[in-house]
Amino acid sequence: MSQLRAAIHDRFGGLPRSYWVLWSGTLINRLGTMVQPFFAFYLTGSRGLSLTEVGAVLTVFGAGAFFSQLLSGALADRYGRRLTLTGGMLATAAIMLTLAYSESLPVIVGCMFLLGVAMEIYRPASSALIGDIIPVRDRTRAFALLFWAVNLGFTGGVLTGGLLAHGAILWLFWIDAISCVAFGLLVWFAVPASHEAPRDTGKTGSFRAVLTDRVMVIFTLITLAYAVVYHQSMITLPLAMQADGLSPLAYGVALATNGVVVVLVQPVVVNWLGKFDHSWVAAVGMTLVGVGFGMTMFVSDTSGYVVTVVVWSIGEIVVTGVSAAIATNLAPAHLRxxxxxxxxxxxxxxxxxxxxxxxxxxGLGSAVLWSALAVLAVVASIVQLAIGPAIRHRTAELVAA
Known part of the structure; x- marks a missing residue:
């Protein structure tokens, strides 16, 4: 029993109360994330839109989300993490309920654009707040546990949403809105303002400072390459499984495997990842993701696809455990x-x-797709190792400061 308590403390202990407020709020919010996966169902079933109209509305939503994180980053530096996160959550709730009762197509389009902007505002503000309240040595563990909360909550939210979507879809909007309000107010009232880093006055900070940081620019490009590989799990993976004669249920099983692996494995490795050099850990994780997707060219049945998902899911856990910590460690406090x-x-x-x-x-062939993704992930890993010394130097300076 004492060993179990020691293991639990090793993974979850030592983090400040403000972090657990943020963690709990994130879990609540993700448990309430029920609407987004069922947008298409709502727009066609409840609002009677055509497939063309649904495609256009979802494109507008994506356009709103495109610059959301940049906007959030600037707001978080200028006006504070707590105000940005809380404001984003309250705005999301208000827009969500407006959308729920909107019947006019122009109003639906406008709400979807604003929702795309508002829904992701919390992310950079939340990550910057972790950088403010968590010391360098614990950031990998803190971000990994937050990623676990996101997956744990989202899995529960989607399962519950699936049950409600057929007969009580308005409840999805209300539950989502309430969870957003709860998250925002919890952070506002339970995280002291003194825990935030000093705000940018507008005279010393801008995105130009980020874009002239060569290490950060390269790391962002590495992250983009990794994301292109990872996002194929929701784009070309179902198409490839369909081409192999498999049903949507088979894809659902494969994708559910990803959630199960993350929920079960993340807490086990969360503390272990932080003991190694971040760049090496990220490179190993991206290589595993590449290997997992590369293996897909050799499978054609559900069990084979599940095995590949297990491999790239482990890689996802490893990458996500350190990548946000790397970005945070590269940032000056006022530009975080x-x-x-x-x-x-x-x-x-x-x-x-x-x-x-x-x-x-x-379209060029499934073997071309999966091998290209594997190569892209490996190249990203190599570049990550190349900038490793610079990242270690910047992190050491941060610790010294």
């Missing part, structure tokens, strides 16, 4: 929001370009 906004923008850009890249490669 902008740095995390640029880091998050890599994923937003990937959402835009990954469908075109993936479907084009799949």
């Amino acid at each position: 929001g902008r740095y995390m906004g640029v880091y998050g923008f890599a994923f937003s850009l990937s959402n835009l370009i990954s469908p075109g890249i993936g479907t084009w490669l799949l």
Whole structure:
């Protein structure tokens, strides 16, 4: 029993109360994330939109989300992490409920654009707040545990949402809105303002400072390459499984495997990852992701696909455990929001370009697609190792300061 308590403390102990407030709020919010996976169902079933109209509305949502993280980064530096996160959550709740009762197509389009902007505002602000309240030595563990909370909550939210979507879809909007309000107010009232880093006055900080940071720019490009590979799990993987004659249920089983692996494995390795050099850990993780997707060219049944998902899911756990910590450690305190906004923008850009890249490669052949993804992940790993000394130097300076 004492060994079990020691193991639990090793993974979860030593982090400040403000962090656990943020962690709990994130879990609550993700448990309430029920609407987004069922947007298409709502728009066609409840609002009677055509497939063309649904495609246009979802594109507008993506356009709103495209610059959301950059906006959040600037707001978090200028006006504070807590105000940005709380404001984003309250705005999301208000827009969500407006959308729920909107019947006019122009109003629906406007709400979807604003929702795309508001929904992701919390991310850079949340990451910057972790950088403010967590010392360098514990950041890998803190971000990994937060990633675990996101997956744990989202898995529960989607399962519950699936049960409600058929007969009580308005409840999805209300539950989502309430969880957003709870998250925002919890952070506002339970995280002291004194825990935030000093705000940027507007005279010394801008995105130009981030873009002139060569190490951060290279790391952002590495993150973009990794994201393009990873996002194929939701773009070309279902198409490839369909081409092999497998049903949507088979894809659901494969994707559910990803959630199960993350939920079960992340807490086990969370403390272990922080003991090694971040660049080496990230490189190993990206290589595993590449190997997992590369293996896909050799499988054709559900069990084979599940095995590949297990491999790249372990790689995902490893990468996610350190990548946000790397970005945070590269950032000066007064620009931490902008740095995390640029880091998050890599994923937003990937959402835009990954469908075109993936479907084009799949059109050339499944072997071309999966081998190209494997090569891209390995190249990203090599570049990550190349900038490793610079990252270690910057991190050492941060610890010394």
